[in-house]
Amino acid sequence: MPNPPQAAELILRALLPADARECVSGDLLEEYREARVPSAGQFRADLWYWRQVGGIWLRAYWWLVAPVVLLLAFFDTLNYVSSPLGASFGLPTGLPFAVQPPLVAVGLVASAAAYGSWRTRRWQGGFVAALGVSAILWSFAVVWSNATFYPFALRAQSDPQWIAAWHWSTEHGHAPRSDTFLNWLYWDNVGSLIIAGLVLLVTSFVCGGVGAILGEVMSHRRRRP
Amino acid sequence: MAPTTSSSGFCRCDDHAFLEICDYNVVIVADILGSFEQAVLLAIVRLDDGAYGRAILNEVEMRLERDVAAGAVQATLERLERKGLVRSRLGSGTPIRDGRPRRFYTVLAEGLRALNDARKTHESVWRGFPRPLKGRG
Numbered sequence: 286m287p288n289p290p291q292a293a294e295l296i297l298r299a300l301l302p303a304d305a306r307e308c309v310s311g312d313l314l315e316e317y318r319e320a321r322v323p324s325a326g327q328f329r330a331d332l333w334y335w336r337q338v339g340g341i342w343l344r345a346y347w348w349l350v351a352p353v354v355l356l357l358a359f360f361d362t363l364n365y366v367s368s369p370l371g372a373s374f375g376l377p378t379g380l381p382f383a384v385q386p387p388l389v390a391v392g393l394v395a396s397a398a399a400y401g402s403w404r405t406r407r408w409q410g411g412f413v414a415a416l417g418v419s420a421i422l423w424s425f426a427v428v429w430s431n432a433t434f435y436p437f438a439l440r441a442q443s444d445p446q447w448i449a450a451w452h453w454s455t456e457h458g459h460a461p462r463s464d465t466f467l468n469w470l471y472w473d474n475v476g477s478l479i480i481a482g483l484v485l486l487v488t489s490f491v492c493g494g495v496g497a498i499l500g501e502v503m504s505h506r507r508r509r510p
Numbered sequence: 511m512a513p514t515t516s517s518s519g520f521c522r523c524d525d526h527a528f529l530e531i532c533d534y535n536v537v538i539v540a541d542i543l544g545s546f547e548q549a550v551l552l553a554i555v556r557l558d559d560g561a562y563g564r565a566i567l568n569e570v571e572m573r574l575e576r577d578v579a580a581g582a583v584q585a586t587l588e589r590l591e592r593k594g595l596v597r598s599r600l601g602s603g604t605p606i607r608d609g610r611p612r613r614f615y616t617v618l619a620e621g622l623r624a625l626n627d628a629r630k631t632h633e634s635v636w637r638g639f640p641r642p643l644k645g646r647g
Contacts, residue, residue, distance in 0.1 A: 311607035312612070318606050344582070
């Protein structure tokens, strides 16, 4: 008998609450083997299975991720429309403001992990929640930074700090001497996204692990009479 | 606030949390069953003793004539059970499911009442309109 992708099956079982795990995964397996593979072939049936797993993840955790993504987009938009000379709309600036988005991301990943393992009563559930949240945050960052690159560059080209950073990079050999500001800024953005992805991955494992264990302990307490 | 009747015959009761249609004396409350909830409940009624997750999913897909996510059906079943409209019991597994059990659902009296209320409201809202509905635009 054909089997769905092993990774998808593992994620699905980690994602489902204890009382639904066997029945729901059994329903999907039955549909996969009896209907999807015979009618659409293994590859399309595998895609269907992945889609179902993704849908179950989104239904469980969208409410955690959506407000944070909207908040980050809102603050970033305010950043773009502030004065080219750096005056903002009374928003806090400097280091405290710079560390807020990463702190929000770390807090969100840890909360998702704790909630995920509490909900599924397994630390694996928390881990899947944390990894999923990180993947969505990173995907959002990639799409958002590319979509808003032009207004960001417009603002950055008249910001003395960005100009100084560009000069420093070209003078210290981090970028070619002939590099234009726009080109340098683009690759700086790409580098930031790669670093952000790695940081989020490490955060998922560390904070996700802590949150997942915390959530499992809480779910065990909940079960006591 | 007194309702004001528009040219279409509907009333506007802006200070109420619900829509009141004066012609038919019907009140639609906010916590009425959603259309997807109705589809799932009706699928359970139709399937009778055979109403388990996958069968309900297929029935809903067939009636709505579109692909439906298994997660959406599962979440709806859990919500309906929490509301006390359906009850579930575990059944045995089969080899095609690798022996994993099936969860069978039954609509309770409260669920049937909710379905009947939803139907009554639906029919009242549409009564008097030609089919298909034609607008001015």
